[in-house]
Amino acid sequence: MDIDDILASVDQPDASTPQSTALDHQLLTRFWIAERGVSELLPWPAGLMDRTMERVRRQIESIEDLAASSSDPYSTATNSNSNNNPTLNLKLSILQTDLSRTQYLVRSLLRHRLSKLSKHSMHYLLLVSPGPSSSPQNNNDNDDDENDPHPQDSIPPLPPTSSNPDTAAPLSPQELAFLHAHQSLLAKHYASSFLSSFPPQLRRLDDNAGGTSMVQAPETKEVVFVRCLVDGVRVVVPAADAGEDDIYATAMRVGDVAVVRWEGVRDAWGGGRWRFYNTF
Template identity: 40%
Template structure:
């Protein structure tokens, strides 16, 4: 264990959980904006953050009602911090919904569907219903029934558009992770902690999901 590991352990032990959650949300927000496809929904993290925000709203309302001059500065700090967290949550959700809008059929079933939150699944169902109704009224309704499906795999060619897994992304190694094959190139990357590389998403997806690498 080196000094960085020791300091990391000390930080984890001394930093409040609320601060750690905001740091994690910030990293997830960056990663979601960079990744070509949806990352796994952090249900526990979002639940904790939304519960704290609800408690902060109640506290702000109570302090505003009393109008105590001594607490006015603390109230401003609390409101500012809450607005910062709200921005992160909203921007994070917008980044995810943009991917759902771009590839609704891809996220409608199978493993990709498991990456959505309950609310995102409801959004996707409503989105897909409206889209199919619009396409049906515009032009699909004029086709034979066997040609009206938007996800028809006939002829061995899928009509479902998928995210670009070959897109380049910046990643940073959080720990040593061994050799990673570079698709389309006759070379490997021996991942060492602290390394920063530009690589194809398909080559590092699994390492990002298990926490060996992070998107930057």
Template identity: 40%
Template sequence: MDRVGERVRRQIELVEEQTGSMDPKVNFHLIIVQTELERVRFLVRSLLRARLAKIDAHPHHHHLMHPHPLSPSELAYLRSHLSLLSTHFATSFLSSFPEPLRKLDERGGAGGSGSGSTDMVQGPDLDQAVFVRVLEDVGTLRVSGTDVRMELRRGDVWVARWSAVREAVLGGRAELI
């Protein structure tokens, strides 16, 4: 984001420097640059809104992830959001529950450390479709629960289930786009 922001700032400075020109070709070029800058700013705002929506949808899941895939400002937002959510729930209804049932981040069931059998932390849908760019040859991946096989080669762009490409993305051999 910093890199994109810096490039947008440089383009804005360029537009401001050339605004006084009376040359029709330069003015037309400036209109195109300004339109493109607005498009980029819209895309950046949309991306940030989408990331915040994902944090809002599953705050406890993202808080318990180690290492955090969030930027420092997103992590600060997550902590603030969790604090507000916990305070709201505690004053609304959790204070009337018995102490063992008040934890919102308890991992119950198999593999959890909680005393209950219900997992209070909901994560995102792992079978949701994502866009992936392959950075280096991965080979053939099989999509679990189907007969679908994907040959992931460097430079390919795929729409695939997150569960199928997760290891390649986490291993740095592919990236989400």
């Protein structure tokens, strides 16, 4: 029995559909490499992850059924099981190996995303917030204790979850819940540790007084290795000032490998015109 036939036994019958295992695994691997390659959190691929987790669930059920049938003490064909299914152990081994490969990609992907969320939690809360949080100047007019701002006051509310699973939202619903809970606990810890002794106007975690923001954003000028997938892709160097124009580098050809800043290929990567190799 061929290995592809074994894997296809737990896959969808039509391998030419966009939901096929081979295509989804390739997309998952590419997204995993891209997520590891940049410090910025990439949009959550809801459709891809839903199909992947559903396939993992079905594959686990198939492995459990095969393992149970091979070790059933009440089966009348136990003695002849090895003759009727000489490839049963091999089939179980291949399915378990393929399952472990997918589980490793999913675990590594989630760990990298959670690490980014923990490092830049306030930045992503402000990014996905439906509206700006209350201004610190609104809380600085009164010096009464009951009107003093607290770190928790600067945490924006959670946005409404989208009913469309194909929407390329920045975060998944589980990541949104984790992000809000993490930042709330962090704000309470800061308040009890040292922020309560600060003046009221200095207690907010999203303070931007004096033109300096206290919110740390991911670094977009880091260097990445990318491979061009289509003709005519140009690297963009964003303007340093608002009055300047963006600079466009020479167009790349299919197969060219470039070492560029992430901010210069971010839009092209979103359109599927670049593939990641690695990062410094």
